[in-house]
Amino acid sequence: MIRNRHIKLAAYLVGTGMHVASWRHPHAQADSSIDIDYYKRLAVLAERGKFDMVFIADSLAINEESHPNILNRFEPITLITALAGATSTIGVVATASTSYAEPFNLARQFLSVDHISKGRAGWNVVTTRDLSGNTALNFGREEHYDHTFRYQRAEEFVDVVKGLWDSWEDDAFVRDKESGRFFERNKLHRLNHKGRFFSVQGPLNIGRSRQGHPVLVQAGSSASGQNLAARTAEVIFSIKYNIEDAKAFYRSLKEKAAAFGRSPEDVRILQGISPIIGETEEAARATQKLLESLITEETGLRFLADYFKGVDFHHATLETRAADLGLDRLPETKADYKKHQPVIARENPTLRELYSLLTGSFSDDSLVGPPEKIADTLERWFTERAADGFMIMAPLLPDGLADFVNHVVPILQRKGLFRTDYDSDTLRGHLGLPIPPHRLALSENKHHVEKTLTSRHRW
Amino acid sequence: MIRNRHIKLAAYLVGTGMHVASWRHPHAQADSSIDIDYYKRLAVLAERGKFDMVFIADSLAINEESHPNILNRFEPITLITALAGATSTIGVVATASTSYAEPFNLARQFLSVDHISKGRAGWNVVTTRDLSGNTALNFGREEHYDHTFRYQRAEEFVDVVKGLWDSWEDDAFVRDKESGRFFERNKLHRLNHKGRFFSVQGPLNIGRSRQGHPVLVQAGSSASGQNLAARTAEVIFSIKYNIEDAKAFYRSLKEKAAAFGRSPEDVRILQGISPIIGETEEAARATQKLLESLITEETGLRFLADYFKGVDFHHATLETRAADLGLDRLPETKADYKKHQPVIARENPTLRELYSLLTGSFSDDSLVGPPEKIADTLERWFTERAADGFMIMAPLLPDGLADFVNHVVPILQRKGLFRTDYDSDTLRGHLGLPIPPHRLALSENKHHVEKTLTSRHRW
Numbered sequence: 030m031i032r033n034r035h036i037k038l039a040a041y042l043v044g045t046g047m048h049v050a051s052w053r054h055p056h057a058q059a060d061s062s063i064d065i066d067y068y069k070r071l072a073v074l075a076e077r078g079k080f081d082m083v084f085i086a087d088s089l090a091i092n093e094e095s096h097p098n099i100l101n102r103f104e105p106i107t108l109i110t111a112l113a114g115a116t117s118t119i120g121v122v123a124t125a126s127t128s129y130a131e132p133f134n135l136a137r138q139f140l141s142v143d144h145i146s147k148g149r150a151g152w153n154v155v156t157t158r159d160l161s162g163n164t165a166l167n168f169g170r171e172e173h174y175d176h177t178f179r180y181q182r183a184e185e186f187v188d189v190v191k192g193l194w195d196s197w198e199d200d201a202f203v204r205d206k207e208s209g210r211f212f213e214r215n216k217l218h219r220l221n222h223k224g225r226f227f228s229v230q231g232p233l234n235i236g237r238s239r240q241g242h243p244v245l246v247q248a249g250s251s252a253s254g255q256n257l258a259a260r261t262a263e264v265i266f267s268i269k270y271n272i273e274d275a276k277a278f279y280r281s282l283k284e285k286a287a288a289f290g291r292s293p294e295d296v297r298i299l300q301g302i303s304p305i306i307g308e309t310e311e312a313a314r315a316t317q318k319l320l321e322s323l324i325t326e327e328t329g330l331r332f333l334a335d336y337f338k339g340v341d342f343h344h345a346t347l348e349t350r351a352a353d354l355g356l357d358r359l360p361e362t363k364a365d366y367k368k369h370q371p372v373i374a375r376e377n378p379t380l381r382e383l384y385s386l387l388t389g390s391f392s393d394d395s396l397v398g399p400p401e402k403i404a405d406t407l408e409r410w411f412t413e414r415a416a417d418g419f420m421i422m423a424p425l426l427p428d429g430l431a432d433f434v435n436h437v438v439p440i441l442q443r444k445g446l447f448r449t450d451y452d453s454d455t456l457r458g459h460l461g462l463p464i465p466p467h468r469l470a471l472s473e474n475k476h477h478v479e480k481t482l483t484s485r486h487r488w
Numbered sequence: 489m490i491r492n493r494h495i496k497l498a499a500y501l502v503g504t505g506m507h508v509a510s511w512r513h514p515h516a517q518a519d520s521s522i523d524i525d526y527y528k529r530l531a532v533l534a535e536r537g538k539f540d541m542v543f544i545a546d547s548l549a550i551n552e553e554s555h556p557n558i559l560n561r562f563e564p565i566t567l568i569t570a571l572a573g574a575t576s577t578i579g580v581v582a583t584a585s586t587s588y589a590e591p592f593n594l595a596r597q598f599l600s601v602d603h604i605s606k607g608r609a610g611w612n613v614v615t616t617r618d619l620s621g622n623t624a625l626n627f628g629r630e631e632h633y634d635h636t637f638r639y640q641r642a643e644e645f646v647d648v649v650k651g652l653w654d655s656w657e658d659d660a661f662v663r664d665k666e667s668g669r670f671f672e673r674n675k676l677h678r679l680n681h682k683g684r685f686f687s688v689q690g691p692l693n694i695g696r697s698r699q700g701h702p703v704l705v706q707a708g709s710s711a712s713g714q715n716l717a718a719r720t721a722e723v724i725f726s727i728k729y730n731i732e733d734a735k736a737f738y739r740s741l742k743e744k745a746a747a748f749g750r751s752p753e754d755v756r757i758l759q760g761i762s763p764i765i766g767e768t769e770e771a772a773r774a775t776q777k778l779l780e781s782l783i784t785e786e787t788g789l790r791f792l793a794d795y796f797k798g799v800d801f802h803h804a805t806l807e808t809r810a811a812d813l814g815l816d817r818l819p820e821t822k823a824d825y826k827k828h829q830p831v832i833a834r835e836n837p838t839l840r841e842l843y844s845l846l847t848g849s850f851s852d853d854s855l856v857g858p859p860e861k862i863a864d865t866l867e868r869w870f871t872e873r874a875a876d877g878f879m880i881m882a883p884l885l886p887d888g889l890a891d892f893v894n895h896v897v898p899i900l901q902r903k904g905l906f907r908t909d910y911d912s913d914t915l916r917g918h919l920g921l922p923i924p925p926h927r928l929a930l931s932e933n934k935h936h937v938e939k940t941l942t943s944r945h946r947w
Contacts (some may be wrong), residue, residue, distance in 0.1 A: 052663065052670065059663035059670075063695065065604045085551045089592070091693045097670040101661060101695045104600035110566045111604045114573030133548070133626045142562035145524045145570045166689035167592045202560060204511065204518035209784040211511065211518075211556040236522065325668040379900055431911045469660035 036411050036447050037297050037418025037436075037460060038124070039084045039266075040075040040430055042068060044098030047303055047390040048424035052097050058429050059136035062102040069115035071427055077446050078434030081459040082120030082151060083298035084246075084266075084420060085109055088164035089126060094332050096388055106138050107348035120456030122246055122264075127186035128179055129168040132227055136193040138392070139243045140235045148239030148455035151264070152190075153246040154257070158365075181254035182226045189229050192220040194242045195468045203376070218469060235273045239455040241464040250368065259285030259296070263462050264388045266420055268301040270372050270393055275415035276302055297460055300416040303424050304396040306432035315416050318422055320390075321381050328382045336387060347381040356383065365463045384469035390424045400436035406436075408446060495870050495906050496756050496877025496919060497897075498543045498581070498725075499534040499889055501527060503557030506762055506849040507883035509782035511556050515887050521561040528574035530886055538907050540918040541610060542723075543705075544568055548585060549622035553897040555792050555847055565597050572605035576781030579915030581610035581705055581723075586645035586686045587615070587638055588627040591603065591686055593653040598702045599694045607698030607914035608724070611649075612705040613716070615642045617824075624789045639712035646704070648719050651679040651700045655691035656925045657924060671840030677928060699914040700923040708798040718744030718755070722921050725879055729831050729852055734759055734874035758920055759875040762883050763855040765891035772856045779849075779883055781842050786845045795846060796825075815842065849883045859895035866896075867905060 044062030045051040052059045061067040072083050085105040085112055088095075103111075105123035113121050122140070135152075143150035156179035157164060176181070201216035234464040247262035249255050251311035258265045259282055270273035307313030307416035326347055334342045340354055351357055357374040359366060369386060371379075378386065385391060395406040409417045423429025441447035453459055492813040504510040513516045513780030520526040520651055531542050531672030547554075564582035571581050580601070584594055594611075594942075603607035615638035616623060624632040633641070660675035679690035706721035707716050718723045718741055728734035742752035785806055793801045799813055817826060828845060831837075837845065846851060854865040869875045881923040882888025898907035912918055 032796055050668075053665045053668060056667075057665075059665060065606070075560060088693070091691065093676065099693060100671065101656065102693060104694070107565065107569045107597055107604060108599040110569040111573055114570055129590055131627055134589060136562045138566055141566040144522055144562065145566060148522075156939065163689060166589055166687070190621065197560065202519065206512045206518060208516075209509075209512060209782070214552060228625070228628045230622060232550065234547070234554075234558060234561060235563070277818045325670070328668065334789075337938065338942065423510060436540045449634065 036407065036441060037264075037299060038078070038447070039082045039264075039299055039418070039420040040071070040078075040080050041084050041086065041301070041420050042071050042075075042426070043086060043486075044426065044436065046098075046424050046426040046429060047388075047422045048320045048385060049096050049328075049388040049390065050325075051390075051425045053323040054425055061426070062100075063099045065103070065108075065111055067427075068103070068108065068112060071430060072112040072116050072119065072121075074427065074430055074434055076119040078438045080482060081418070081432075082122050082456060083112060084122045084153065085124060086153070087124035087126070087155070088160060088357060089129060089423050090159070090161040090167050092161040092163055094328075094335060095161060099106065100355045106142060110142050110145055110152065111244060113142065113149060116384045118149075118451045118454050120149045120459060121146055121242070122153055122456075123254055124153040124155055126155050126157040127183040127242060128157065128174055132186050132189040133193065133229055133231075133233070136190040136233055139190075139233060140194055140233070140238060143238040143243045143412060144235065145242065148457070150238075151246050151456055152242035153248070153266070154183065154187060155248070155260070156180060156254075163438060174432075176251065177253065180249075180251075180257060183257055184260075185224045187257070189220070189222050189224070189227050191261075191465075192468065193229065193231050194223060194235040194237060196220065197214045197236035198467050199237055201236065210300075217468070226451065237467065240455040242249040242467075244456050244460065244462065252288055255282060255285060256374055258282065259290045259291075263295060264297045264299060264460065265435055266301060269415075270391065272410055272413065276413060278418075279415055284341050296306070297417045297462070299418045299420045300410060301420040301422050301424045303390050303392045304429070304433065304437070305392045305424060306398075306400055306403055306429065306436060310402070313399070313445045317392060317397055321385060324381055324384055329380060332384060332388070345380060347379060347384070349379050349380050350365045351355075351380065352382050354380075371420075390422070391422060400432070400440055403433075403437050404444065406442035407441065408444060411446060452487055492851070493677055495866065495900060496723075496758060497537070497539045497906070498541045498723075498758055498877070498879040499530070499537075499539050500543050500760070500879050500881040501530050501534075501885070503561065503882050503885065505557075505885040505888060506847075506881045507779045507844060508555050508586060508847040508849065509779055509784075510849075510884045512782040513779060513884055516884065520885070521559075523555045524562070524567075524570055526886075527562070527567065530889060531571040531575050531578065531580070533886065533889055535575045535578040535822075537889075537897045538910060539578055539582050539893075540762065540877070542571060543581045543612065543774070546585070546614070547614075547619060547623075547817060548588060548616055549618070549620040549626050549703075549927055551620040551622055555793055565601060566610065567900060569601050569604055570609060572601065577608075577702070577910045577913050578669075579608045579610055580605055580702070581612055581915075583612040583614055583618040585614050586642040588806060590646040591645050592652065592688055592690075595649040595692055596694060598649075599653055599697060599748055602697040602699065603694065607641060607916070609697075610703035610705050610915055612707070612725070613642065613646060613721070614707070615639060615713075635710065636712065639710075639716060641685045642716055643719075644685050646716070648679070648681050648683070648686050648688050650701065650720075651681060651927065652688065652692040653696060654681065654833075656695035657926050657928065660695065674715050678743075682841055695927065699916040700925075702913050703919065704923065708937035714741060714744060717741065718750075719748045722754060723758060723919065725758050725760060728874075729850065731872065731874045733813060734869060735872060738874055738876075752923060754819060756876045756921070758877045758879045759869065759877040760881050761855055761866075762849050762851045762881045763888070763892065763896070764851045765857075765859055765862055765888065765895060767858060769857045769861070772858070773871045775884070776851060776856055780844060781845055785841055788839060791847070792839060803934075804839060806838060806843070808839050809836050810839065810842050811836045813839075828939045830859055847882070851883060859891070859899055862892075862896050863899040865902065866900065867903060870905060 043055040109121035159173040198216035246264040247258040248266040504516040568580035568582040618632040657675035705723040706717040707725040
């Protein structure tokens with residue numbers, strides 16, 4: 030299939046952009062995180078750019094130090110439903126956590142959006158990292174579930190959801206007005222799941238969609254996260270700061286998927302990048318510097334002191350270098366720090382740059398510059414199998430996405446690396462992913478398959 | 489306010505209509521319960537009719553005997569989000585249960601839809617009746633929560649949700665690019681709720697909407713249901729089959745609301761009706777008879793045998809009269825039967841008619857006929873204070889709603905009983921309901937109020 034050899038593109042939509050100070054930029058609309066017309070314009074822009082999908086991240090709690098774009102924002106499932114209505118072709122992917130929801134409710138909502146969007150929905154499965162320290166407290170618990178527990182629960186949660194999505198066979202609804210038979214009773218299936226975490230009988234009160242199931246997306250970077258992704262995800266989203274790490278991750282995940290009996294072609298790996306595009310190298314650098322200059326001393330240092338507990342920031346300013354405070358050689362106790370430590374050691378950033386990095390916006394040299402340079406970087410990562418595509422996490426919105434659509438996409442199209450128009454109208458179609466067959470269509474012995482599926486999680 | 493003296497109208501949208509055999513009618517689109525374009529057309533039709541709101545009911549489980557319209561249908565919150573995008577002015581109300589969800593998640597989704605719709609959302613609070621016998625089994629429980637427990641939980645659930653909706657004061661977000669101050673820290677409030685059922689710290693990661701909070705809708709008919717409604721609901725939805733019962737309910741609910749310190753004007757009571765409209769009385773009767781004739785013996789008798797367990801239906805047909813099986817004088821063990829028993833005793837319906845009644849579609853004589861007759865009935869109920877308005881639960885869709893919009897609404901408008909155009913663009917505005925002040929704006933002693941609110945549910 031020719032389309033499998035194209036770069037896949039996702040647009041990460043979040044208010045004024047990934048950069049923590051982006052809302053202060055002169056081009057930013059400071060209340061955009063809660064402006065539905067703004068989000069609709071971004072989705073239409075991404076669709077004009079022939080992107081595969083727009084993507085909405087999430088968290089379940091905030092505190093006073095949270096990124097301004099997440100303090101007051103739309104809930105992702107309702108947001109992608111609205112974005113589906115404002116577009117016609119692009120996929121819409123929402124993040125939802127397996128840690129504080131019922132699988133029946135989530136299965137229902139995602140399949141509902143999939144029908145509403147006519148086969149364009151995706152679910153980004155997360156177990157929720159507790160960045161704010163408040164998550165558990167919003168859900169009747171004192172402590173957030175630990176990492177191991179969360180991933181064990183997530184494995185079972187995803188299986189239950191997929192099972193519920195197959196409550197009805199594709200041709201179950203005959204709707205024969207003449208005979209009065211609305212559906213075929215033998216094509217309605219209860220899941221009868223009884224596992225360690227969940228007991229869910231079913232059936233779900235909604236049938237399969239045009240694309241069978243919503244597309245499953247994940248971003249697990251830990252061992253158990255990669256395991257869940259390799260077993261169940263169809264799109265895997267990762268952030269690596271150099272091509273060698275990205276290639277190693279890509280190879281490893283494809284192998285892991287194969288070990289689960291899956292075709293490596295059925296797993297798309299997208300690298301998250303934060304390009305800063307300018308007419309010239311200098312113009313792009315200036316945008317980057319401007320964003321960093323908008324970080325206030327107070328906000329930046331308060332965040333860092335909270336992040337690096339035990340380190341003394343009293344005499345630091347945002348121009349202090351990370352190594353001067355020993356931040357390049359702390360014990361690797363925090364998952365996040367572990368991920369960033371190599372970059373900190375290599376670049377010895379100022380605290381200003383470090384703050385940008387830790388809050389999710391970091392633009393590697395190869396991704397700051399004119400459109401041709403960005404396109405060359407993407408081409409290299411794609412052709413060297415460091416990625417099947419990219420999640421564009423623009424530091425500044427809408428500028429970053431508009432620049433990418435208007436200036437980088439046409440270059441990728443001229444290079445033959447990206448579609449010039451959609452050749453399908455479902456998210457699976459864009460991604461070149463197969464429609465998952467109904468679980469009972471996999472075997473002639475339906476009874477046997479049902480039993481196997483439901484006993485997987487008995488402990 | 490003049491608009492308070494107008495009839496309020498809600499359109500109950502459900503696939504091919506309330507009647508259990510409606511999907512077999514020649515005018516019915518049999519797959520409409522899962523066709524988003526169909527639902528959008530219905531919402532646009534209701535908006536053309538200047539209705540206050542469209543309304544989506546729900547259940548959390550199905551079985552083989554369920555109404556065909558609920559076997560394969562949209563989840564309500566995602567559905568109203570889509571309908572908000574297809575309309576500009578009408579309110580959109582979704583049902584969601586307090587029994588199997590987290591208050592933080594529901595609070596978030598409803599406030600999100602309220603922002604997406606720019607102040608047109610409402611939440612129909614239900615505790616979920618277990619009509620299918622399967623509800624608990626979809627949520628890891630063996631038995632559905634009992635009635636008393638459900639309502640105690642619902643009382644606290646609603647208070648938590650309302651508290652979360654006030655996490656941010658209206659002017660909390662200053663977004664001052666110059667100073668770098670995004671919000672005022674003293675206008676962000678944690679709920680710190682610790683009660684019998686829930687511990688929820690907050691804050692919610694979304695601020696108040698144009699209408700303050702989504703509108704709260706309820707339909708409790710039991711004593712505890714009425715209590716919850718009188719204390720918290722802004723729209724109360726009820727089904728009474730004669731004007732005297734409706735007047736008694738209306739008076740009683742308004743008094744109960746007053747006893748909670750609320751203005752009776754701040755509670756709108758809508759009666760659910762299933763009119764059948766024809767050019768002539770005979771044409772309307774023919775539609776009613778056609779719908780009833782579409783019930784199959786097998787389906788109808790199986791449902792009734794399941795509903796009236798212990799009664800022998802072996803020698804019955806759908807033309808058998810209820811009294812011949814003693815169905816007018818059974819012990820009142822079932823809440824549903826208790827509600828319908830007076831109608832059964834009075835009308836002695838055939839089993840065919842009884843089946844229509846029990847599955848939610850019953851059209852009183854005064855509501856079957858030409859548009860003038862329907863309008864006269866509504867006028868009488870409205871002016872005699874049996875209702876502030878009506879929920880139109882058409883037995884057959886889209887016909888029933890189209891007939892009402894095209895033929896009954898103009899008569900109500902000529903009578904001066906109904907708006908000729910919208911004079912607001914929020915659901916609260918249409919209903920003449922006040923914007924709820926922020927809970928901390930109620931008192932100068934903020935600390936005191938917060939403590940009172942959170943200790944209400946300590947047991």
